Each structure stands twice: as C-alpha cells, then as structure tokens.
Amino acid sequence: MDGQSAVQHLIEGGHMGFFDTLFRRRPTPDQFAKLFVAAARKQGFEGDLTYKADEFRLLLGEGSFFNLHNAYHAYYNTRGAQQQRALQGFVSALASSKQSTPQQATVARPMLRAVIRSRTALEDVRLHHVRTEGDDSAFHPAYLPFGEDCVVLLALDHPDAISTLTNGPEAAWQLTFDQALAVAIDNLRDAPDDFAEIAAGVYRGAWADGYDISRALLPDMIERVPVRGRPVFMAPTRDVLLVAGDNDDVGLANMVELAHQALMQGRSVSAHMYHYEDRQPLRYVPSNPALAQRLAHLERLLDKSEYDAQKEALDHIHEEQGQDIFVANYNLFTSDEEPVMSFSLASWTRGVDTSLPKVDRLALVRPDAEDNIGEVRVVSWEQAAHLLQPLLAREKGYPARYRTQGFPEDAQIAQLDEVP
Template identity: 50%
Template structure:
C-alpha cells in the first residue's frame, strides 16, 4: 500500500505495473465503463469484445515526457482508447474534412503485425495500406478527431469508394488548409516547425510550405521523430551539419520516424545526398542508433512469441561497437552459433561461433557483405522489418576458408 506513496515521495520512475494501474484509473475517471483487464505478460489491456489496447507506446511516451506534460500524454492515450470504443464506421462525407496524412517508421507497422501474430498466430491474414516515403518510413492515412488521431493502417474504408492515393490527396489538402507559416530557427540555418498539432512531420508532404522557410537554397529536411520537422537549405553546408546533430538530441526522447535526409524533386520527397563526408558519417551513426532500438523491440517481442508458441529459435542481438581510432564511427555485429537455429539481424559484421567440447569457443568475425555474397544459401531472408535472416546450417571449414576473417 505504501508503494505508490513512496514512488511519489522519492520520484521513482513508474513501472509497467504502476503505469497500467495509472492508465486504468485515468480511463475510469474519463468515463470509460467497459471492462479493462490488464495482461502484464503482454503489457496491454483487454477491453470490449476481445479487443486489446497495447500500452507500450503510451508507457514510452509517458516516460519520455517532462513532468508538466505527463498528464496530457496520459490523457491523450486514454482518449484514443475511448474513441476506439465509440467510433463506428464513418461516412465519407463526415470524415472527409478530418482526414490527415501521418508518417510513421516501418517498425511501428511491424510491431502491430507481431502483436497480431502473437494473438492469432502467424497464419492469420494481415495487411497494411500505405505509401512508401523513405527506406525506413511510410505515409499512412489518419482521422483527426478532437481528442486523438486514429491511424487507418488498412487504408480508407471500402464503402468510401476511394483509393489510397485519392484519400491521401484529400488528407494533404486538408493539412495544407491548416498550415500557417510557423518556422522557428533553433540552430544557425536550421528551422523547426512549431504547429504542435501532431502533424508537424506530415508537412514534408507540402513542398510549398517548406519552401517558404528562410533557408539558403532548396529545402533539405529531416523527420527524426513524430513531433520534430527540421529544415535547412541545400546551399547551407553548416546548416545541414547542424540539422543532423539536432536529430541525435531529438531521438533521445521522441518516437523515431526516420534517420534519412530528404529533399524534393518534381515536388516529390526524395533522398538527399550531401556529398559531405562528415554528414554521411554522422548519418550512418544515426541510422545505427535507430536500428539498435528497432531490433531491440523486435527481439523482445519475437522472444516472447517463440516462448509462448514453443518455437526453439534464437533471435540474435544487434550490437554496436566503436571502431578503434574511428573518430566515433561504430560497426554493428551479431553472433551466429553452430547448431543453433538463429534469426540474424542485418549487421556490418557477423561473429561465427563454434562451441568446443571443453566449453571454449572458436570465433571468426567476418564482414556481412562477404558472407552474404559467398554463402548466401545459408541465409534465408524473413519478411520482417528491420530485416532478419534465418540461418540454414553453418559454414563448413571449406566455406569458412573462402571468407576474410577479421579476428
């Protein structure tokens, strides 16, 4: 009985159990009267008609928010739960002015798919409808309700009679009408959007808006997290460097979206190639950090699924190590152990491990690209994001002799 009081007195970080109870209380206070059955092993709530409400994202955002904003974060997710219960299929006439585009990291969609696989099994049908944007993010359709945003991962309702492209075109037009100029310079040459309405990053789909920022040249932009849009000019070398550095700070607390730099070509979002070695090195590090988080979450969920379904498969860990004398450069590595059925993340290097009879291990570290090109038949790609490869056997001594051993 003293736990919550002590947590409050000593400002302890809330636990998953504590957050679940906090969420349930907030939902009851907001008028939610339906069942809310907390499932601690899954960290989600079972509510009406067998539906689930996952707490992972709410917990993560609550932890990241400063003290003053924690209540609004909590109430926002409670509103999402309540709206999910109350929202029936909408007529197109009613929903049309509420349509908005949202940009999400691909790992978000994968998390939804894995949760379904855990509940319904791998054979249950699953589909998402989106437009590709970058190599690590996509554009989805959403409905902007007063208290929350409902992301339509399956695209527009069938009875609306719209294709995804048509629905997103309407959503983008709606967003444009709600977009006054709101740029603020936060570093020399770097501007951020200050709309603060949940759709800041979506405004990269409005080239005319970003072109109005007081930058040097054509817009070059990044969307490191859901709430952070950064833009500078293609003729501002230092501005681009500054923008990349701001992204490292942004991902410390925000929900990640993309590690890439973008610009426009014929009014379409395309990758930007800086040609600046300093920028490219830092971008590689940024991408590694985003993958580190995505692979961690993926492994955690897959491990749970494999345990529950009694599937004896090991998901290797994506690890980062700093290169000696590499001026901050790092490389990723995973381990592949002989006789162990393994799912490997795509890393820069792979440690090939053979356990000996005396318990010692022979370890050969090789480059992923060489391993894949010469022994690709031993790696079967799995349709997931971030990418995994199922091992098939293990390299023989003869096959190992074809590889350049780094250590």
C-alpha cells in the same frame, strides 16, 4: 572478441532498448501501467483495459491493443508540466481507438488526414495477429511506402484525437485508397506554412496539431522553407519535422542533434535524412564524413531499439508456438575515444537455427574449432551476405531479419575477410 580492447559494449539486449540509459530511478513498467490506466479512467475511458505485462501493452477487446513503450519513454524523460502533457497525449491517443468512424463519405472527406508512421507501427500490428491468431493471414494494411523506414496511412481527424485507419477507407465511402489519400493530403493544406528557426540553419514545423511530420508529404511546402541550398528534412518523432539546407553543414549538424533529442522523447518515427527528387522522398547522406558518421550512429541507436522490441515479440511467439529459433541480438558497440564510431554486430553459431538482424558485422561462431580460422571469425555483413546468399533467407517483417539455412563451410568462411 580478440583485438577489441579499444571497443566497449555500449548497449545490451533488452526489451526497452537504448532509451533505458536515459532514465534514472524510474518506476517499473508495471507501476507505469497502473498509472496510465488510472489516468485513462480519470479522463473518462470506459472500455476494456487488460494489462499484459509480458508484452507491455493494454488489450482493448475485439483484438485491438495499445502499446505502452512509447508512453513510458516519453513520460519518464520529461518533467513537470511536460510530463503531464506527455501522459495526456498518449491517453488521448488511446481514446481515439474508440472514436466512431463515419459511414458517409461526405462526413469523412473533410476529416481525412494523411499520417507518416514508422514501419514498426505496422509490424506491431502484424505480430499481434501472429501471436493471437497463429498467423498474419488476416492482416491487410493499406499504406503507401515513404522512404525506407516509414509508411503513409489514412487517419480521421477528431476534435480531441487522431484515429488511424490501418485497413484503409471504409467500403461505404466508395473511395479507393489512392483517392482517399489524395483527399487526406490535400486537407493538410488547410493550415498555412508555419516553420520557425529553432537553431542556426534548422527550421521546425510549428503547427503542433498532430500532423507536423505529415507536411513532409507536401514537397512544395518543404521547398519554401528558407534554408541554404535544397531542403533536407528529418521526422524523428510524430510531432517533430525538421528542415535544413544541403549547403549548410552547420544546419545539418544541428538538425542531427535536435533529432537525437527528439527521439529521446518517444513516439519515434525515423532517424534518416530525406530530400525530394522528382517529388519522391529519397534517403539523403551528408557529404561531410564526420556528419555522415554522426547520422549513421543515430540510425544505429534507433535500429537497436526497434530490433530489441522485435526480438522480444518474436521470442514470445516462438515460445508459444514451440519453435526452437534463436533470435539474435542486435548488439551495438562504440569506441571509448569517439562514441559515434559505432558498429552493430550479431552472432551466427554453427548448429543453431538463427534469425539474424541486418548488422554491420557478423560473428561466425564454430564451437571448439581449433584450426587457423579460429572459433570466432568476425566479418562484414556486406561481404558475407554476398558470398553466403543461399544460406540467408529474408524473413517477413520489419526491421529486416534473415533466417539461416545451415552454416557456411570452412572453405567459405576462409574466403571472408576478418574485420579487426
């Protein structure tokens, strides 16, 4: 792009996302899959395990599957005993898929727990339905939205594993989803407050029982953490709940760095900060400009990883269904001088049916154009989405994508401010 000499391309599209840069000389995904299956068999898993290399997942039979992406990241970003614990943790998660579900409400009620998961966890299941059944008409998850990027699901607490109930409570329990969720959240109170200060101004949940971030569903517990100001929390992974105070810039900055480190371990959930207002979790943006910039960069890093995985799945679906749709990359750029000065960009080319990720900037491409607008005009997403709204149709799924409905006229492009 012209005028972009101070900007370098940080991360190319690829199915493993931004975490690729964290590993050196690691075995291939296929080699890891063999290792994982061997560990599962050694631990006594006797069910079907069919490896699908193009999806990097294991098919378990009866339409269920187990993604290997997070296990791969976690295993090869740790060493020694931590590496083995990471592997065994994911093998245990696999084993939970075969745990029996009690049919008596009296048995199920004390086992119920609420779990917070990224919206991408549900999207993986939805896209699996699309790929195996042709559409997602049979996909009816039961969940409660949590903030912008997470959901709350029901789960059963087994002695050695957590079994997520994506479809909600069993009909035999005669409980609505809301009733079961109230029980599940109340059961989290069985463990007392347990936060430890791990950096200046930052407290981490120390339960280590698989439900650490679930305690974010208990506003009164969050309010009791002894931070400076009102509590602000992050749930970067399923096992890491961090809390700092909104009157403590050092604590908030430390929390962002710790969240970044946690995300490198896999099982990612969210890169956002949240706080409670009227007992509702709301997105929190730091008032300190430098800190807000660092947080935004972390959010883009996770967005990049999620969009890469989504693109890979959609490309497979379109190929199998004979659809000629270009799934645009979520490209991430950063400044040579200041890495957190990042922005995301996607390309929209005239004459190409495109699925666009939501990005900071759009490159509008008119092949062979020779007028004063130029062949490529880079514009802000915010302005383009407003002026070109009829040409962008929101698609189903998460993270957000928009299907192009044609291409803007030259006069419309001329109205858009060019971003340097």
